[in-house]
Amino acid sequence: MLRLVTTARPIDLATWPRREHFEHYRDRVPCTYAVTVDVDVTEMAAALRASGRKTYVAQVWALASLVNRHAEFRTTLTADGAPATWDELHPMFTVLNPERETFAAVWAPFDADFGRFHDVAADLLATHRSATTFFPQDDVPANTFDVSSLPWTSFTGFTLQVAGGWDHFAPIFTLGRYTERDGRTVLPLAVQVHHAVADGFHTARLVNELQELASDPSWIS
Template structure:
């Protein structure tokens, strides 16, 4: 795993913003949006691949495009950026009514990522340990799913979480409105890492990627059968 690259505070445009929201007024914020996934769900019906894994991959793809969502702190408390971050995501155990957290290395090829992530869901669907693979790597960000309910607001309250700069995503149940399919997506952000502009760009890019899903969701990898 490559080490995170320190940010040069002397040239970083957000150096003052980071200091303000890290030290003087430490705060996080959340944004909940309904992402239009009409084309995405239509493409899923033509694909054997799993909806949840596709959602996780799409989030990881847009997160990895932007340094502000790959941020962490060095041992001295200075900001740094991971070269790549990996999604850690929940898998529900219906018998125990608990969940486990698993993670998969991000791959820009969706098919390759799916081939790695799908067996994890199958293997750990009855896990009794919270982290059946062991603790996620330090360059991981969290995704959880609430497929039992659609929501228009979701907020995490993290006690003493001022060192947690990675985004946290929560996905809800699809809802239908005026012929469109919508996916509730909530993202929790540390204000030292990103402002509203950055988060709005992230969710807009997520919606764009979902609209283009027929290009990546149903694409076959080399060696796959027809």
């Protein structure tokens, strides 16, 4: 797979509304936060069953489409340490090798067309299911964000403690096992965010927009 060319565009600090918050939560009180929510995916799950397309790939695409919708989740640093925004982020997601009980991390270029993305990502999952290295692809771009899945269990809370990760601004998503509740299908989702780039408002908006995609899965067909 060819590496995609992209640019991290420096942010104009003189006009950036978030400058004070960024400096506070990066330099004076560096912190991340995690939110775990339940997403009602009843309609999305039904649409996927009817389509024959892969649930995990659909979850990854939905998250990627929202990350690319909002600049705060595409924040990075330039080589000299100044805040910048990637033009686009591509999802990196896990695939389990069941024999070794280890996983590989693979990435797929984001495509706004779910069908095209699905075919590429599904092929990657099939190809690297037997991978014996952590990163089996030759060239991983810098502009990626992480998605992992725990389809073996549901959860009500999930956090990551990233040592020395105060300049890791891309969000990290963890998906859990579906549960059935009052006739509805529910997906647990944990979102880990750096407070320097996004507040609760921004994360809540992303979660609400994910719920909208799950409730109206016309994009699947």
